[in-house]
Amino acid sequence: MQLYNGRPQNTDGRLDKEIRTYDYLDKLGIQYDRVDHEASETMEACKAADEALGVEMCKNLMLCNRQKTAFYLLLMPGDKKFKTKELSSQINSARLSFADAEDMIKYLDITPGSLSIMGLINDKDNAVKLLLDEDILKDEYIGCHPCINTSSLKILTKDIVETFIPSTNHGYTIVNLKGEK
Secondary structure, eight states: OOEEESSOSOOTTOOHHHHHHHHHHHHHTOOOEEEEOSOOOSTGGGHHHHHHHTSOBEEEEEEEOTTSOOEEEEEEETTSOOOHHHHHHHHTOSSOEEOOHHHHHHHHSOOTTOOOGGGGGGOTTOOEEEEEETTGGGSSEEEEOSSSTTEEEEEEHHHIIIIIHHHTTOOEEEEOOOOOO
16 A cells, blocks of 8 residues: 555546545645555555554444434544444533434535545535544644545545645534443
8 A cells, every 4th residue: 555645646547526636635734645555444444544544444423313403523533433322422412323424424525434524525514514533633643545445535634624624614513432442
């Protein structure tokens, strides 16, 4: 797996949403390293990309309340266990469940397995609330997909928090998930 700095030289065969992600990051002046790989749909499949980038990919979960009137994108360490009850009490939302693939596409233009904070560039109506586990903020870098799971990016956490998130007109809530690592 080859490590690259920045966007691919040749964009043939790449999806528009991936190219839009690179365009967006480049416009903001955010530096990133990238690796290309086979589609990875699980945290275990991301391990090779983790090693190549020198960063652990975030676990990204899209959640919703039972009525589907509130949607959340949760970023947490990849090796941390997720417990719905623990999060529900922190955000005052009972009965959280995983959002459907249709909702991921509708709000973030992302399919399952490719979920990423980068999808916020597609959420023009701010329908999705961003939740960051406090442990994510302790790491120097965040690992994520560019809206497709055939590439992975390594971006400074500071750039995500101070530049990327505000540019999408989203705020974020810090949560403290105790899930065993």
